[in-house]
Amino acid sequence: MAESPRCDVAIVGAGIAGSALALALSGQGLSVVLIEAQPPDGGQLPAGLELEDFDPRVVALNPRSRALLAQWGAWQGIEDYRSCAYRHMTVWDADGTGAIEFDCSDVGASALGHIVENRALVRSLFARLQACADVRLLAPERLRACSRDAAGEMLLELESGSRLQAGLLVAADGANSRVRELLEFRTREWDYGHHAIVATVQLEHDHQATAWQRFLSTGPLALLPLPGGARRHCCSLVWSVDSARVEALMGLETTEFCQALGRAFEERLGRVLACSRRHAFPLRQRHAVDYIKPGVALVADAAHTIHPLAGQGINLGLQDVAVLAEELLRAWQRGEAPGSPAVLKRYQRRRKGENLAMMVAMDGFKRLFEQPALPLRWLRNAGMRGVDRARPLKQRLMEKAMGVATHD
Ligand SMILES: Cc1cc2nc3c(=O)[nH]c(=O)nc-3n(C[C@H](O)[C@H](O)[C@H](O)COP(=O)(O)OP(=O)(O)OC[C@H]3O[C@@H](n4cnc5c(N)ncnc54)[C@H](O)[C@@H]3O)c2cc1C
Numbered sequence: 001m002a003e004s005p006r007c008d009v010a011i012v013g014a015g016i017a018g019s020a021l022a023l024a025l026s027g028q029g030l031s032v033v034l035i036e037a038q039p040p041d042g043g044q045l046p047a048g049l050e051l052e053d054f055d056p057r058v059v060a061l062n063p064r065s066r067a068l069l070a071q072w073g074a075w076q077g078i079e080d081y082r083s084c085a086y087r088h089m090t091v092w093d094a095d096g097t098g099a100i101e102f103d104c105s106d107v108g109a110s111a112l113g114h115i116v117e118n119r120a121l122v123r124s125l126f127a128r129l130q131a132c133a134d135v136r137l138l139a140p141e142r143l144r145a146c147s148r149d150a151a152g153e154m155l156l157e158l159e160s161g162s163r164l165q166a167g168l169l170v171a172a173d174g175a176n177s178r179v180r181e182l183l184e185f186r187t188r189e190w191d192y193g194h195h196a197i198v199a200t201v202q203l204e205h206d207h208q209a210t211a212w213q214r215f216l217s218t219g220p221l222a223l224l225p226l227p228g229g230a231r232r233h234c235c236s237l238v239w240s241v242d243s244a245r246v247e248a249l250m251g252l253e254t255t256e257f258c259q260a261l262g263r264a265f266e267e268r269l270g271r272v273l274a275c276s277r278r279h280a281f282p283l284r285q286r287h288a289v290d291y292i293k294p295g296v297a298l299v300a301d302a303a304h305t306i307h308p309l310a311g312q313g314i315n316l317g318l319q320d321v322a323v324l325a326e327e328l329l330r331a332w333q334r335g336e337a338p339g340s341p342a343v344l345k346r347y348q349r350r351r352k353g354e355n356l357a358m359m360v361a362m363d364g365f366k367r368l369f370e371q372p373a374l375p376l377r378w379l380r381n382a383g384m385r386g387v388d389r390a391r392p393l394k395q396r397l398m399e400k401a402m403g404v405a406t407h408d
Pocket residue numbers: 012013014015016017018035036037038058059060061141142143172173174175177178179196198238281299300301302308310311312313314315316317
């Protein structure tokens with residue numbers, strides 16, 4: 001039988017994390033194969049600023065993620081297309097007077113982060129990958145089966161019937177990772193009991209380069225600023241609602257939905273004038289007990305999914321990518337095999353604790369704001385006002401969210 005082609009690293013999933021990892025590893029002498037289920041999307045990105053021209057899925061990238069994308073050569077493509085810097089963040093409690101204001105000037109930065117459309121991010125990573133001769137893209141293609149042979153090589157069987165041999169297999173295939181399932185990684189997971197309703201909306205007033213978040217007892221509601229200048233006032237909506245309410249909200253006529261959203265948002269930016277097609281995603285917290293097995297590593301959503309209330313999902317995922325790439329390249333230069341347990345253990349040690357801490361914090365926030373009991377409501381409102389006045393603590397929180405905290 002003919003021997004299967006071999007690569008040093010096979011990455012399953014060419015979303016944000018998988019594409020970024022392939023880019024981070026390229027140009028260092030490693031051969032990389034990137035396997036993606038969807039066909040490559042070669043069409044032009046919309047240049048218009050109508051509601052349906054925006055990708056309803058956006059991410060709030062913190063300065064650390066932006067710096068990583070710049071290092072991998074993918075930030076320029078996003079800048080050339082479009083993104084929206086947010087300089088301010090306003091968070092308030094629907095059940096009281098507690099509020100916190102964050103401003104980039106408090107930490108001497110020019111922005112707290114950037115809102116970027118998912119497809120623009122993936123497209124920019126892909127554009128850079130085209131120039132990488134050492135990265136081979138197989139798309140559309142799916143992983144069907146995988147195993148590890150006696151010599152420690154990963155053997156991959158693909159849906160098309162072709163086979164591949166790899167020194168390391170990386171799962172970047174998202175929240176419902178097939179690699180994680182095939183290789184029987186254990187996870188701890190629970191349903192948040194929330195769905196996120198995602199859409200693009202047009203508001204009466206300017207968003208003021210501010211990320212707005214109101215905590216309701218039914219879940220947090222966020223409006224994130226989009227590019228469009230003073231004329232359009234477009235924002236990306238991420239409205240987390242308990243699963244009992246999602247169907248009713250999704251079933252409303254557009255005008256009724258806009259009115260319900262306006263009321264839920266206290267019309268802080270005036271009336272909601274229009275809304276694009278809505279999408280609803282179930283929200284689940286999931287954390288792999290281990291990120292590694294011999295010859296295999298999980299990254300980003302394949303390793304952890306987190307409530308979007310603090311917009312940290314892919315920010316943590318890109319940090320996984322950066323650390324894994326750093327450990328693999330250091331090992332490669334020393335002549336160590338990329339899939340060796342010592343290399344992978346270093347990756348897991350550096351990432352798991354930080355991801356877990358963020359997940360626990362987000363879960364705590366979500367639960368705290370769901371509590372109807374008066375003493376707890378009083379406490380959290382007083383706490384918010386206290387944090388707002390405690391400048392060093394506020395700076396610390398901002399630096400953590402921005403990915404620029406120097407110590408924990
Ligand atoms: C409503 C919402 C709002 C969010 N907002 C933010 C935010 O503001 N900031 C933030 O940091 N994060 C945010 N997140 C999280 C963020 O979207 C995710 O963390 C991120 O998209 C995960 O990227 P990924 O590359 O790991 O996975 P994915 O984006 O899911 O990519 C996985 C890729 O793998 C491919 N694939 C799957 N199975 C296979 C297979 N068997 N074979 C080959 N390919 C396969 C898929 O086609 C896909 O291209 C949000 C999430 C939600 C739901």
